[in-house]
Amino acid sequence: MASVVDGNGGSGGLVVTELGHIKELVTQLEVHLGGSSSDLCKHLASQISSITERSISLLITTSSLHGARKRSADAIPLSDASDAPFVKATKKRKTMGKKRREVTMSSAGGGADHPADDGHSWRKYGQKEILGAKHRRAYYRCTHRHSQGCAATKQVQRTDEDPTFFEVVYLGDHTCVQRAAAAAAVAAAGQAAADAQAHEHNDSPGTRSLLQSLSSSLTVKTEGPAVEPEQQLLLGWDAPAPAPFCFSSTPVTASGCLVPEHSPFSAPSTSDNWGVSPATSDSNRVVSFPPFEVALYRSSSCGDDVQFGFEEVMSALDRPDGFLDDLDIDVPSFFE
DNA sequence: CATATTTGACCGCT
């Protein structure tokens, strides 16, 4: 399932969070069981199922990290998300202790040779054949490494199982101010959506790939090649919220990431909890986000930004250092 | 010309 791994041992915390969600959902389900809305019950049930799967997967992934942390070649994980060893210290900078986050995502629209844009600008600095892997791994660093000393890097590698998916490992936090890119992405998405709306049967490849790119950039790959929209929720997003990102001016429904047109927020019942960023210059385009993780974990990395690229949100899902460490559990022993 | 990518060499770790 959701292959998002926090290398600082936050998985236990995530699992706890997920289990909390499950409990909450079960409670709701109980309330509605005798009631009128069988649809609601179905919805809740599928939420529970989906979150449970995520939790299980988290546990599996984590235990494979714990148990087979030596070399990647012999540690073929159940999910394809953890085949890389921990980043090792090399020449210049110690990378040990960097935050590590793994995401599996589909290729940018139409099977490009790179995953969808994540809102940051990256500069490739190397690639390597990796033992035991079918595809080479590419290494990227933040474009602003020199100008702003941003130490964020990422590694991108096609998965063995499905070459249209990429495993992306993010290392370190962005310390750069990267608002332009995110704003551009949002604006572009809004523009593309506006275009699509204007010409109803717009099939222009440019627009399509832009939208595809956007939507796939917002998808955390879960278990298999075929991903249910229900399962594409990012870890920890609150239950009834259908999508991690909502662009109020984008009427396109793609992969459950974008919302129906007239409702600014598609979350039916909890939308009033959502934080709303007021800040795109165009008042028509508003980025909204569920309050929970973003409010709680939105950390330091990019300052006071009001918009969230994919990376920002993934970052927001991370706990600040030390936070919830007390809740960290020894997953393998927890399982036994 | 500035900036990005490619690619073999290099380095540190196991």
Place this chain on the structure above:
DNA sequence: AGCGGTCAAATATG
């Protein structure tokens, strides 16, 4: 010694 990660010169791109 082998591997993965990075450097940096050469090359490509705009």
